[in-house]
Amino acid sequence: MDGVAIYGGFAGTETELSERDWENNVTILSGEIGDPATTADNTIHVVVSIGQNGTAVLDGFTITKGNASAVQVLLGRMAAV
Numbered sequence: 001m002d003g004v005a006i007y008g009g010f011a012g013t014e015t016e017l018s019e020r021d022w023e024n025n026v027t028i029l030s031g032e033i034g035d036p037a038t039t040a041d042n043t044i045h046v047v048v049s050i051g052q053n054g055t056a057v058l059d060g061f062t063i064t065k066g067n068a069s070a071v072q073v074l075l076g077r078m079a080a081v
Contacts, residue, residue: 009060022060031066042067
């Protein structure tokens with residue numbers, strides 16, 4: 001979505017965006033949804049951005065454990081994953 005900003009790295013006591021510490025307050029977006037011993041059952045897309053004009057922000061996150069291993073058709077568009 002255009003103009004949307006999503007920030008991670010908060011401890012929960014901050015009152016200003018500038019107070020966050022993304023290096024010490026790790027915020028993880030994980031595709032791990034099943035057996036932790038395998039990635040075969042993990043979600044394919046952990047984060048998807050479609051139809052935005054470059055003004056959206058995703059900042060301060062660790063994105064991990066997706067299972068993107070092929071080209072997927074996503075809302076009628078091809079996405080290399």
